[in-house]
Amino acid sequence: MSKKLMVQETGKWKKKEKAENRRRMERERVRETYANKKEVEVIPATVDIDSIDRPITKVAAYCRVSTLEDAQAGSFERQIQHFREMIENTEGWKNVGIYADEGASGTNMKKRPEFQRMIQDCKDGKIDLIVTKSVSRFARNTRDCLEVVRVLKGLSPPVGVFFEDVNLNTIEAKNEFTLGVMSLVAQGESEAKSAAITWSVIERFKNGVPIISTNNLLGYDKDKFGKLIVVEEEAEVVRYIYNCYLDGQTVKQIAEALTEAHIPTVKGREVWNSGTVRNILKNEKYCGDVIMQKTFTVDCFSHKTVINRGQKPKYRLTDDHEAIVSRKVWDKVQELLKEPRRYGNGKKKPIEKKFRVSKIKNGRLKGFAVIDPRWRQKDVDKFFEWLSKSEERKE
Template identity: 55%
Template sequence: MDKLKHIKVDKWSKKKNVVAKNKREAIREAFASDLQVEVIPAINTENPLVHKKLRVAAYCRVSTFEEAQAGSFELQIQSYSEKIRKNSKWSLVDIYADQGVSGTSTNKRENFNRMLEDCRMGKIDLIIVKSISRFSRNLLDFTSINRELKALDKPVGIYIEDVNLNTLDSNSELLLGLMSLIAQSESEQKSASIRWALIEKFKKGIPIFPTHNLLGYTKSQFGKIEIVEEEAEIVRYIYDGYLAGNTVKEIAQALTDASIPTVMGKATWSSASIYSILKNEKYCGDILMQKTYTVDCFTHKTRKNTGQRPQYRVTDGMPAIISRGNWDAVQKQLKEPHKRRARADIKPVEKKVHIRRIKSGFFKDFMVINTKWTKEELQEVYKLEGIISEKETEKDGRNEF
């Protein structure tokens, strides 16, 4: 058996040597014969740089709506529009611009994704971007997008202006990888700094939460939390109704029937929205911070904090709409949902015109007009707002919006 094995090995070795010898001889003969070989030059139609006129797009992005960045955003748009139009070898496809979005993810960058789709449809040859961080701060995203664009039937290059680099250059891959890694690292450091600042504020009891989606509250121009009395009445109605034995479904239906909009302006109230108000500790003046946490700075996904992170509670840290006694009583009932409670008929919502105001953004404190208001209700609103006087409401109804 061993002898047979050795014979097989010897035969294989001899065959291998013969093949190697034949290859060497073939190479020697090719050079010795001096055969005339015609070289047909390649026509690199895949590289958009050889097109007579490049179809060029530009991508612009800033991460906030702040005034300082608004100028930079507009400057990028106008500058690239002019630059592309002035180049006789370029044809402007579009300026794709996203404002107020992070570069660590592509999920919420509407125009960025529209640009990629146009690339896949063969509408773009070259993308101009100010820096790699404007395009992406995520190494994985940048690498995968760059390779996808290069692998298209009509490859698309990304020209990074601040380093004068085109992704279609053969030697660009390593340098681009390093630059993308640096951009990602900067984003991670910035995220860590913001997280540290938030935690330090939490430790000092400085409340950080929005009020645009919090019924009954708003913030002054100096950031002070204030009660909105018109909305606070609705909060008290919800708590009083629940303590009186009404179900959340009945309370939600009563508010819907009374045409009272939710804090986000919706016409229909849900049981979930009533539960959310009943469970919110802010209505008794307490503030619980870090109820949720962000998983990482790339996905921006938030999760409910069930012990993974520390929480910070401030007692009596803001104006209360509900007394602590009523708050405690409601929490006790919420923990015993199946316990029989004394029932009472649902109290009708007081018939009045409920004025909703915009609570954040450029139109903060502006009044929202309900198209279902009657002429008389509109006049009542105008009177409440001081738009018209008491005497004017007594005239023959010539006041119109």
């Protein structure tokens, strides 16, 4: 070994020995301190922190359930009553409001009006602290949750969010990491739940159990068992549209004819447009079939629905229900639609002006009819006659 290398190795050995000596001396000092404890006089506090006058904290609660089911209704009301009592029974807290979104998804904050109103009230200085049950009630999207919390902390004065189930207040800086982990867990739960629901729906489709909404479906309604039934008054309009197109009219001409005849659309509107007529002509349900998964949701956070143009499989159920037009007519119309018409050569057909009523098919007002306040007595009599026949068909 050369002299230069020997010097380097000797230097490394001496540094290592010095470091070891320092560690040994530190351990010995700690041992000696505990072995020879010194007497320390404790001077008690003379000021009671709790007795200091503090400004009243303006506290709001946020409650949410994701569905409008009866079981969730109890949970929703319990959240509201619990936080109302909690705020009112806490010294120094003032209840400035309960913000509650019922039947709202936690994955999208834009669709929660009460949540948005609460955040705006925080920015307006009306709220100092938000209390909520858990991270999953507040948000199930990690990015949105942390973003909102940081916005609230950045206000002057800052606004905190207290998550009751884990006793976590976002005003404390040390809690942000914990909040991030919990948000990820909540997001994972949402993704797993969404995947389970999607799987369930696809299994229904594979087994020939379609999910059909009749809200915007002219010519059909559902009976008490959920099966599609033909509404003859509306079915006549559908047949008129198909026959006119087969005779050479354009969709625009058909729409104009229906508008002139004062035939209401399925939504009760007075004016028809070409797009509505074209959609009726292309809808396979009118020949008795159902194509499932025409659209799909991109993800459970944006809730964006897109048309299925081959990205996902589709499922066709043939002869699922009573047809309004024959399959031969429907197939012929599909062939004609491949070559759109600029000018129609068919004669305008008159449509019989029968008494027609636009009926609400879905939602909380399902079964109610849209009536015209300008009706005369004979119109009212016709309405009840129509209603009676409609109920008989459902039986």
